[in-house]
Amino acid sequence: MHALVPLPVIVPLAAAVVIAGFGKFVHSRLVDLGAILVALADAVITVMLLLASLGHSLTYWYGGWQPVHGLTIGIAFVVQPFGAALAVLASLGTLATLIFSYRYFEEVGALFHMLVLVFLGAMCGFAMTGDLFNLFVFFELMSVTAFALTAYRSDEAAPLQGAVNFTVVNTVAAILILFGMGLLYGRTDALNMAAIGRQLAHVGADPLLVMAFALITCGYLVKAAVVPFHFWLADAYAAAPAPAAVLFAAVMSDLGLYAVAEIYWTIFDGPFGQHANLIRGVLLTLGMLTAMLGAVMSVLQRKLKRLLAFATISHIGLFLLGIGLLDNVGLAGAIVYLCADGLVKGGLFLGAGVLAYRLGSGDEFDLRGRGSGLPVLGTTMALGGLALATLPPFGTFVGKGLIEDAAAEAGAWWLPWTLLFAEVLTGGAVLRATGRIFLGLGAAADPELSEPQDDEDEDDEPENPPGRSATLMTFPVVLLVVGGLLVGFIPHVADRAADAAVRFVARPTLLDHTAAQSPHLSTAAYLFGAGACAGALAFAFLSLTRIRRVSAARDRGAEWLRLPVSVLHGLHSGHVGDYVTWLVVGVTSVGAACLLGMTHVVP
Amino acid sequence: MSYLPYVVAVWLLVVGLYGVVTSRNLVHLTQCLAVAQSSSYLLLLAIGFRTGGIAPVFSGVSTGRKAVDPIVQALTLTDVVVSVTISGLLLAISVQVFKRHHSLDPAAGREMQG
Numbered sequence: 001m002h003a004l005v006p007l008p009v010i011v012p013l014a015a016a017v018v019i020a021g022f023g024k025f026v027h028s029r030l031v032d033l034g035a036i037l038v039a040l041a042d043a044v045i046t047v048m049l050l051l052a053s054l055g056h057s058l059t060y061w062y063g064g065w066q067p068v069h070g071l072t073i074g075i076a077f078v079v080q081p082f083g084a085a086l087a088v089l090a091s092l093g094t095l096a097t098l099i100f101s102y103r104y105f106e107e108v109g110a111l112f113h114m115l116v117l118v119f120l121g122a123m124c125g126f127a128m129t130g131d132l133f134n135l136f137v138f139f140e141l142m143s144v145t146a147f148a149l150t151a152y153r154s155d156e157a158a159p160l161q162g163a164v165n166f167t168v169v170n171t172v173a174a175i176l177i178l179f180g181m182g183l184l185y186g187r188t189d190a191l192n193m194a195a196i197g198r199q200l201a202h203v204g205a206d207p208l209l210v211m212a213f214a215l216i217t218c219g220y221l222v223k224a225a226v227v228p229f230h231f232w233l234a235d236a237y238a239a240a241p242a243p244a245a246v247l248f249a250a251v252m253s254d255l256g257l258y259a260v261a262e263i264y265w266t267i268f269d270g271p272f273g274q275h276a277n278l279i280r281g282v283l284l285t286l287g288m289l290t291a292m293l294g295a296v297m298s299v300l301q302r303k304l305k306r307l308l309a310f311a312t313i314s315h316i317g318l319f320l321l322g323i324g325l326l327d328n329v330g331l332a333g334a335i336v337y338l339c340a341d342g343l344v345k346g347g348l349f350l351g352a353g354v355l356a357y358r359l360g361s362g363d364e365f366d367l368r369g370r371g372s373g374l375p376v377l378g379t380t381m382a383l384g385g386l387a388l389a390t391l392p393p394f395g396t397f398v399g400k401g402l403i404e405d406a407a408a409e410a411g412a413w414w415l416p417w418t419l420l421f422a423e424v425l426t427g428g429a430v431l432r433a434t435g436r437i438f439l440g441l442g443a444a445a446d447p448e449l450s451e452p453q454d455d456e457d458e459d460d461e462p463e464n465p466p467g468r469s470a471t472l473m474t475f476p477v478v479l480l481v482v483g484g485l486l487v488g489f490i491p492h493v494a495d496r497a498a499d500a501a502v503r504f505v506a507r508p509t510l511l512d513h514t515a516a517q518s519p520h521l522s523t524a525a526y527l528f529g530a531g532a533c534a535g536a537l538a539f540a541f542l543s544l545t546r547i548r549r550v551s552a553a554r555d556r557g558a559e560w561l562r563l564p565v566s567v568l569h570g571l572h573s574g575h576v577g578d579y580v581t582w583l584v585v586g587v588t589s590v591g592a593a594c595l596l597g598m599t600h601v602v603p
Numbered sequence: 604m605s606y607l608p609y610v611v612a613v614w615l616l617v618v619g620l621y622g623v624v625t626s627r628n629l630v631h632l633t634q635c636l637a638v639a640q641s642s643s644y645l646l647l648l649a650i651g652f653r654t655g656g657i658a659p660v661f662s663g664v665s666t667g668r669k670a671v672d673p674i675v676q677a678l679t680l681t682d683v684v685v686s687v688t689i690s691g692l693l694l695a696i697s698v699q700v701f702k703r704h705h706s707l708d709p710a711a712g713r714e715m716q717g
Contacts, residue, residue, distance in 0.1 A: 133678055140685045147692055154699045163696055164709060168623060171636055171689050175616065178643040178682060185675065186650040574716040576632070576709050577624045584620060 001052045005060035005077050007045050008087055008124035012038055016117040023110025035113040036098045042120060043091035050084035054496065057503065059130070072192040078130035081500035082335055086251065086258055089342050090123035092483065093250040096476035100350050101243040112152065119145040119247060126255050132181055132267075133191045135259060139177070139223065143170050146252060149244040150236050162239030165576045169232040172580055173222035176587060180215030183208055184267070193266040201270035205598040213268050214591035217260055224256030226320060227290040228586040230313045231572060231579040234297070237309035242353025245305060249312045250346035250480075254338045257316065261323050261331065265505050276326055278597040282590060283324030288418050290317025295425035297572070300565060302364045302449040304352040304433055308345065311388060311426040315341050318419055322403040325415075328505055329519050330406035332497035336487065337399025343484030344387040344396065348430065350477045351381045355437065358470060364433045364449075369440025377474050378438030384481045385434055389427025389536035392529040395487030398494055401525030408524070416528050423532040428539030435544050442544035443551075494519050608649035615642035629697040629707045633690055640686040644679045651675030 015038040023031050052058060058079040065074025094116060101112065122141035129135050147170075151163035185191060187208060188199045200209070218229070225233035233253070237245045264279070272279060294314025301307035319341075322334030354377055356362045359370050371378055390397040400419055407415035435441045487493065498519050545551055619639025626632035651672030657664065659673035697707060704711045 133681075137681060144685075144688055144692065147689075151692075151696055151699075154696070155703070157703060160696055160700050160703070164629065164693070164700070167689060167693055167696070168632065168636060172620065172623065172639065174685070175640055175643050178678075179616070179646060182643065182646045182650050182675075182678075185678075191674070569716070572716060577626065580620060580624050584624075 001048070002058055002060055004045055004049060005058055005079055005128070006062070008042050008049070008091070008128070009121045011045070012042055012117040012121040012124070016114045016121070019110045019117065020114045023114065028110070031110045031113055032098070032102050035117060036095065036102075038117060039091060039095040039098050039120065042124065043088065043095055046084060046087040046091050046124065049079050050081060050088055053079045053081050053084045054499075067192075067195070070195075072190055072195040075134050076130040076192060077125075077128045078194070079128050080503055081496070082504050083127040083258065083262075085335065085339055085500070086127040086255060087124045089254070089339055090120055090127065090247075090251045092343070093247050093346050093480075094120045096346060096350065096480050097243040097246050100246075100353065100473055100476045102472060112149075115145050115149050115152075116244070116247070119149065123247075123251055123255060127258065130193055131191055132184065132193050132196065132263075135193075135262075136174070136177055136181060139220075139259070140174060142252060142255070143167075143174065143223075146236075146244075146248060149247075150240040152241050152244065159239040161574060162235040162237075165232045165574070165579060166236035168576045169222060169229075169579050169583060172583055173219045173229070176215045176222075177219030180212040180219065183212040183215070187212075193262070197266045197270060200267065203271050205272050205275055207595060207599055209268070209271055210594045210598050211591060213272065214587065214594050216263055218587040218590050220256045220259040220263070221286070222256070222583060224253050224260065224316050224320070225290075225313050226286050226316060227293050227313075228582045230290065230294070230316075231582060233313055234306055234309040234572065235574060237312065237349075238303060238306040242305070242349055242356065245309075245353075246346040246349045246480075249308065249349055250342040253312060253316050254319065254342055257319055257323060257334075257338070260320075261334075261504070264326075269505075272598065275598045278594065280324055280326050282593055283320060283326075284412070284415075286590075287317045287320035287324050288414075290314065290320060291418055291422040292317070293568075295422040297568060299425050299429045300449055300568065301429070302446070304355065304362045304364060304367075304437075305349065307364075307429055307433060308348050308352060311429065312345055314422045314426050315345070315388070318400070318403070318422055321415055321418065322399075322406070325403070325406050325410055325412070327406050327410060328498060328501045329409065330403055331504065332494065332501035332519065333399045333402025333404075333406060335399070335497045335500060336402065336493060337396055340395025340399055340484045340487035341388070343480045343487065344384050347477045347480030347484065348381060348384045348388075350473075350480065351377055351384070354470065354473045354477060357473065364436050365445055367437040368442070368444055369437070371438040372440065374438070374470065374474070377470075377477060378434060380474070380478050380481050381438075382431060382434045383485065385427050385430030385536065385540075386533055387427075387481065387485055388430055389423045389532045390529045391485075391533050392526050393488055394485040395489075395493075396484070397525075397529045398488045398521070399497075401521040401529065402494060402497070402519055404525050404528060405519065405522055408522070416524075420528055420532050420535065424535035424539055427532065427536030428543070431536055431540035432543045435540055441546075443546070494521070608645055608652070612642045612646040612649065615639065615645065627708050627710070629700060629709055630694065632709060633693040633697065636693070637686060637690055640682070640689075643682055647675040647679045647682065 019031055060077045061074045122138045126138035147163055147167045150166050151159050153159045184196060188196045190196050222229040237248055291314050294310050294317055298307050298310035319334045319338050322330045352362055359367055361367050387394060387396050390400045404416045542554055616639050619635050622635030623632055626635055653669055653671050656669045656671040659670040701707055
């Protein structure tokens with residue numbers, strides 16, 4: 001089994017090299033099939049690794065450079081269930097992407113497949129590595145391929161703007177991560193995360209460690225697109241071709257949070273243990289802001305992909321709330337929620353891609369009523385909207401229920417309400433768009449939603465490339481959404497996630513490895529889940545209804561909200577300089593909060 | 604070991620970020636990003652520097668000699684590669700932006716907003 005550990009990285013990278021070298025000379029169907037087979041192989045390998053890691057973590061030292069007398073020089077991959085689950089998610093997402101884009105990019109040959117496979121290798125490596133610098137390298141590899149994928153339609157304006165914002169903001173984040181890593185290396189002379197954690201286990205929080213923590217954490221929070229680092233995401237995901245946006249939304253953002261969690265528990269849990277309350281406060285505040293701002297912004301969009309991009313931001317906030325509780329059950333909930341939600345969101349992004357391909361638009365109002373010929377797609381997207389609103393007893397609900405139970409344990413009474421707010425709005429926004437597009441409900445225009453832009457370059461998908469049926473394109477949409485729903489029915493999924501979380505939290509020591517107690521969902525969790533679904537449906541009804549008295553009341557309400565809405569629109573200026581300013585402000589605030597909170601207690 | 608390299612590293616980062624924030628030209632912005640990135644080379648090399656240390660090449664030299672840390676040098680090399688990739692990509696995007704808008708201002712042809 002150990003011999004399998006490097007394969008999820010090596011296989012796609014090697015295949016990418018082959019495709020880059022020979023893709024031009026073979027038939028493009030062969031490239032399509034080859035890439036699909038590689039993604040399938042990766043999915044099989046990562047599932048095997050996930051199953052194997054359920055018993056005990058697998059450690060693989062590259063080149064056999066094992067630690068000698070406690071000195072760690074080699075680079076290790078450490079496979080534990082949380083990381084392996086993300087690798088599975090990455091492989092499944094890539095598989096769906098490649099099936100969807102079968103015969104998609106005719107004119108440019110095999111470049112798209114090459115980039116997607118490199119991206120897959122980088123994501124798997126990121127999810128499995130146990131080395132701080134290696135994590136950074138995979139982060140960069142992932143980022144650079146993502147930048148290139150975003151700018152794929154480089155003859156249009158929106159992808160160029162999205163790619164510039166994405167590249168610059170994420171590169172600044174990478175510099176911050178490197179700074180923090182340099183500080184840690186200077187302190188410990190080690191790059192293996194477990195080794196750093198062991199060395200720091202018994203020291204207190206000093207300013208150098210606090211700065212390293214703030215820099216690295218904020219750097220990875222930029223990748224996860226947590227407020228106020230989130231601005232680039234909406235521009236990039238809305239502009240990227242739909243099959244690439246799937247991978248970004250389903251996995252890449254989640255990986256940023258994975259890195260934050262991994263670095264906290266492997267390295268900083270020891271030195272910062274007595275300040276857990278402060279860190280919890282910082283992470284929960286960021287999570288709450290992200291969840292709420294993302295949800296509000298998603299409601300205000302008329303472009304389907306941009307709506308989904310803001311829903312992605314909002315749900316990243318929800319996962320951060322689960323992780324930020326710094327508790328096993330909360331983390332377990334975040335793991336389940338993140339996997340289920342990633343699949344569903346991926347499906348919805350692909351659904352937007354199908355619409356753009358079939359009907360030539362991604363705009364809710366342009367498409368009004370025109371989706372009536374695609375009932376399967378419409379049903380699936382409505383199901384996806386309900387899944388975003390955590391329909392019990394499916395996958396997203398199980399994850400959210402665990403987070404709520406952990407919040408009740410920690411006395412955070414406001415947390416379930418924040419979750420409810422975000423789910424009602426994001427689920428409601430998707431249901432509203434679905435109702436308008438597939439059933440032709442609602443008004444034909446709404447002044448409150450973001451401005452319609454220059455329509456000439458709107459359809460970011462190719463015009464009718466030959467030989468693709470809607471069935472082949474709808475298939476991966478159904479696959480992802482149904483897969484996301486079914487996560488809740490994996491036998492003992494809550495117990496397994498709880499066990500994974502306990503092991504993730506206790507990784508550096510591995511001594512006090514206590515068995516996870518079996519979590520079970522409370523009645524309140526079911527009530528909140530049902531409430532979120534009802535709320536989302538009510539929201540969609542309210543936005544779409546043409547019953548005069550209701551719609552008049554709605555319009556009066558919208559009048560009141562005009563000013564705050566225009567402020568929110570103005571903040572998301574699309575200008576990269578503003579985004580970097582927000583990033584600097586965010587890092588400085590988090591750093592200052594941690595420094596002030598942690599160092600005055602140290603004698 | 605003086606503090607000078609660390610001070611310069613932070614200075615480069617701050618100046619580079621200031622340039623990125625205020626830039627009105629994509630080529631200029633790319634260079635500012637490169638300046639900010641070069642701060643991390645300096646930081647890494649300063650961390651691995653040992654006063655009086657030799658280059659970490661031990662052929663013909665006794666292995667007991669004090670040497671600067673080779674690991675941070677490897678990290679710096681990787682970092683340089685990353686930086687060049689990003690610069691190349693951003694410049695390629697700039698060319699496309701110029702073709703389309705006949706301007707290099709990042710605010711030109713802003714499609715997405717709100």
